[in-house]
Amino acid sequence: MSIDPLLVRARGLWEDLASVPVSFSLVGGVSVVVSPASGLCPPGWVGLVVLGGSAIVTAPSEDAAVTVRDALANLPVGAVAGADSVRGVLPVARVLGPAALAYVSEDGFRPVPTGVPTVEQLSGEHVDLRGLEQVSGDQDAGEAGLWEITSPAFVVREGGQVVAAAGYRVWPSRTAHVSVLTAPEWRGRGLARATGSAAVTHALAAGLLPQWRARVPESRRVALALGFRELGAQLSIELG
Structure with a gap:
């Protein structure tokens, strides 16, 4: 078998x-x-x-x-x-x-085409990420855990402000634990999928296993749209 x-x-x-x-x-x-x-x-x-x-x-x-x-x-x-x-x-x-718990392989990944929206790369410690966490509230920011990422941050700006961001923290067994956060008023516009796609692309290029851990249905739908499979x-x- x-x-x-x-x-x-x-x-x-x-x-x-x-x-x-x-x-x-x-x-x-x-x-x-x-x-x-x-x-x-x-x-x-x-x-x-x-x-x-x-x-x-x-x-x-x-x-x-x-x-x-x-x-x-x-x-x-x-x-x-x-x-x-x-x-x-x-x-x-x-x-x-x-x-x-959802995971994706390189051949199962469905990336978002680059360019729309424009995704910018920042340091994982960039101050603009803290601004996104503040407007998102403690609960959503805590769920995302952006402050823990060890990768670059992949962000979308609007009016100069970061309104969505994603990255990952390297876990044991060469795993990339993905974090995604979108400002409340910008949700439902595909920004989590775009930033998450950029983070997963970066992780796969490094030979890591992307992991998407989610409780809320909206986050789970984003992962499934990117080709992740829920295994448990x-x-x-x-x-x-």
Whole structure:
């Protein structure tokens, strides 16, 4: 049985982020391990990632792992990254996500033609990016995480102001975690797709695997328009 190369790379990333030996089962199922230093979730939380019909879960302690392992045994794999389904079997205090995990290969990428709109390249630390974050509000700016990018920023200006921007942060396993942000009054005009396309083009040219992690439907639609395929989801929970 052949395995999707994109899925193999995506799974390798999250296995690395788990910070302890763990693998997505080739026959499905859920693997729960103890990893206080897990990169799947904030410190002290439980991280859950489902990719291609298999899941890995990290817990901060052995006691938490036993609780989580017993509880998730009652769920189908597809429900492991669902906030409501997990709340139904575990005492959950706080939740981050779920977020869809999408990836694209060079042959599946559908770039936006260059030139319209004009996309400019800036330093990832350029002050104009901070202005975009300010007008976008803390919640949207926090979701995008533009301040974390290690790539150049790809931006669209209007009236001299940056109204949309995208870039990526290099993650382990040669992954490019894409960040995209558009000012509220400029949404729905294709600017996220244009700037995101420029960022993904840059990442693919560097031999990286672009990752698009999104919760809101609008962001997910942009990724799908660019050729990304949703392969799974991520959820982080703090046990009550």
